[in-house]
Amino acid sequence: xxxxxxxxxxxxxxxxxxxxxxxxxxxxxxxxxxxxxxxxxxxxxxxxxxxxxxxxxxxxxxxxxxxxxxxxxxxxxxxxxxxxx
Numbered sequence: 001x002x003x004x005x006x007x008x009x010x011x012x013x014x015x016x017x018x019x020x021x022x023x024x025x026x027x028x029x030x031x032x033x034x035x036x037x038x039x040x041x042x043x044x045x046x047x048x049x050x051x052x053x054x055x056x057x058x059x060x061x062x063x064x065x066x067x068x069x070x071x072x073x074x075x076x077x078x079x080x081x082x083x084x085x
Contacts, residue, residue, distance in 0.1 A: 006032075 008016065016028055025031040 016031060019025070020028055020031045023031065023034075025034065
């Protein structure tokens with residue numbers, strides 16, 4: 001596990017200490033890891049929302065048939081052959 005040192009002004013340090021005590025964290029490091037994980041989840045949720053919105057804005061859905069899958073497989077094989085050659 002890597003180590004990171006962070007300098008905080010006294011008011012922020014006091015805030016973090018309070019959060020550790022009140023939040024039941026084992027340590028300041030535990031609190032910081034939780035904050036980072038929360039941010040990672042928030043960013044993933046933002047991306048998912050954006051992708052859903054793009055999908056909704058792309059127009060009506062079209063049915064996926066066996067022919068659709070066959071076409072996708074054919075296109076993939078062609079692309080792989082071009083990249084290999």
